[in-house]
Amino acid sequence: MDLGLKGKSVLVLASSKGLGKAIAQEFVREGARVMITSRDALALQTVAREMREVSGEVQAQPCDITKLTDIKELVEKTVSAFGTIDILVNNCGGPRAGNFDDLDDQAWQEAFELTLLSYIRSIREVLPYMRKNGGGKIVNIASISIKQPLDRLLLSNTLRAGVNGLSKSLSQELAKDNILINTVGPGKFATDRVIEIDQQQAERKKMTIEDLQNAAQAAIPLGRYGDPQEFAKTVVFLASDANTYITGQALIVDGGLTKAL
Template identity: 60%
Template sequence: MDLGLKGKSVLVTAASKGLGKASALEFAREGALVTIASRNLQELQKAAADIEEATGQKVHIAQMDVTRAEDIHHAVREAAVFGNGLDVLVTNAGGPPGGTFDDFTDETWVNAFELNLLSAVRLIRASLPYMREKGAGRIVTITSSSIKQPIPGLILSNTFRAGINGLTKSLSMELAEDNILINTVAPGRIATDRVAELDHLKAEQKGVPVEEVKAEAIAQIPLGRYGSPEEFGRAVVFLGSFANSYITGQAVLVDGGMVKAF
């Protein structure tokens, strides 16, 4: 299937590792002009080199802290210059700290809001003029399976990922007339550093080996394993492609069947 991405300009944020990097890699495989953005310049450079080696595609980098509005505008401009406009945006950000309601102050709540929800708002706002100028666009927001089933001990993430899902659904109605489609992709247990960190934290809290925590998680997944970042990235790329011409406002879970909610 031709995904219609060859020569298209794509910006993926938080893309120096994990789900963002995996998504950027799959866009590059399709011949897109990919810009990756993240805070750590060295990790960005390494990620770009890895993707270029795997695909033969030149990858542009833009150093960006998603909590800083000026950085967001810089990254979007960089992507537009590199790709002659902007066709596809993938909003991604690292997860806020784990914990329960009593663990967090107002400052922590505000920081999590800026990291996860406000960053998506700002990225979309900065990108829309470029997409409207082209007469079409695709936006994919990366959230979490918690949009369907809250995850214990991740109240900050549960709250703001759900907010991104609400934003996505609302914007699907507002942007349809501009031929801009927007969807969210929600990972379950994908084998990333973030999930490994959460597994270790849970193991420490329970006083058990991390292998026991992983086994408990896998027992809840009908496919019987954690997903790979590449499997997740392929879902992002299809929804962010121009082969997708009639799916908008949807939340697609990439979770091996873990979440039981409709």
């Protein structure tokens, strides 16, 4: 299947590691022109060099996605480099773990700015270019918590649901502009973020991380954590020309872990 991504201009947020990096790499493999971004400028340049070995069409711009000025500059730099933006993939690191009594106003505000407001701002900045192009694709990365809340991840459970609501609402507003927008929720993938959460849970439960991960994988019908590239392929399909009629949907990629309908 030809995904029609060759030469397309793609902006992937939080793309120096984890699922964001895997998504950017997959776009590069498909011949797209990709802007990657991260707060860690040094790590970003290293990743950019790796990707350029596959394709020369990779640019890197440091960005703190909790800052509006940084997002504006990121979009401007992407347009300056590629002429436009055809595809936006919103991604971010997860907010801090904790139950309700663990979280003060500052924790809620920081999580809101990272997990939801950054997506709102980036969408606002890219829409003029997509409308000028006659269409575009937006994929918002969330979590399986949009279908089934996760223990001790109250901030994520709350704000990822907001991301899903944003996508669903905008799918109605943006359809007339031929802009398709969807949410994708990852389950357990072998990333630094998942390992960090596993380590915290293992310490809290007084278990070894190996025992905890074995138990976690046993709960997944496919019996393993996912490979980030498996997730990336789903995102890239939704953002490609092969997707012409899927919008406003929340797709879970989790090896069957989530039991909610």
